[in-house]
Amino acid sequence: AQKVTQAQTEISVVEKEDVTLDCVYETRDTTYYLFWYKQPPSGELVFLIRRNSFDEQNEISGRYSWNFQKSTSSFNFTITASQVVDSAVYFCALRASNSGYALNFGKGTSLLVTP
Amino acid sequence: GAGVSQTPSNKVTEKGKYVELRCDPISGHTALYWYRQSLGQGPEFLIYFQGTGAADDSGLPNDRFFAVRPEGSVSTLKIQRTERGDSAVYLCASSSPQGGRGASEQFFGPGTRLTVL
Numbered sequence: 001a002q003k004v005t006q007a008q009t010e011i012s013v014v015e016k017e018d019v020t021l022d023c024v025y026e027t028r029d030t031t032y033y034l035f036w037y038k039q040p041p042s043g044e045l046v047f048l049i050r051r052n053s054f055d056e057q058n059e060i061s062g063r064y065s066w067n068f069q070k071s072t073s074s075f076n077f078t079i080t081a082s083q084v085v086d087s088a089v090y091f092c093a094l095r096a097s098n099s100g101y102a103l104n105f106g107k108g109t110s111l112l113v114t115p
Numbered sequence: 116g117a118g119v120s121q122t123p124s125n126k127v128t129e130k131g132k133y134v135e136l137r138c139d140p141i142s143g144h145t146a147l148y149w150y151r152q153s154l155g156q157g158p159e160f161l162i163y164f165q166g167t168g169a170a171d172d173s174g175l176p177n178d179r180f181f182a183v184r185p186e187g188s189v190s191t192l193k194i195q196r197t198e199r200g201d202s203a204v205y206l207c208a209s210s211s212p213q214g215g216r217g218a219s220e221q222f223f224g225p226g227t228r229l230t231v232l
Contacts, residue, residue, distance in 0.1 A: 044223060100171050100173065102171070103148075105159070
């Protein structure tokens, strides 16, 4: 079975602070894919990143960075110098290669960035 | 280019009625997915189409739910005898042809908010 845990339900930060959103996953498959999506108040899920299980290299995209560690089954997401526009619900998701086509989502972390 | 579109954006119906929700995927995307998102939860998988056929319908909660994609493009999710517990946002996603399972990211539409009174 596949499972994604986002233990942080809500996080509130002040603008320009750094914030890390945690994601822990469970799967028995050796080939799998991890994703982060952003869901702003408008409701539409926006794809942020995909990482496959063979690539543990961390990635940076502007103010966003992702830390993938297979040893701890974690795929954490850090926003540097947060901005009000970063306020949204962020979802981590897992798709295991031999376990169907569904994305298994965590419950999401609601991030509020205040001025 | 246009993203995934869904109609209607909102649907209010009465318990026991039949509803149809439509999804128009990104042009060229052969894979199409339906998810359901309840308040405060992550999306939950319902069904996956590759072309015209349902390749995985393991997420459909019961036989009141059915989906079709007759021409391999637009898909319709059909719910019979709606119940109050069916109230949720129904999301559609599509992805490009993929060489292996799980390789492509899914692009989501804005969703249809279904309210069953």
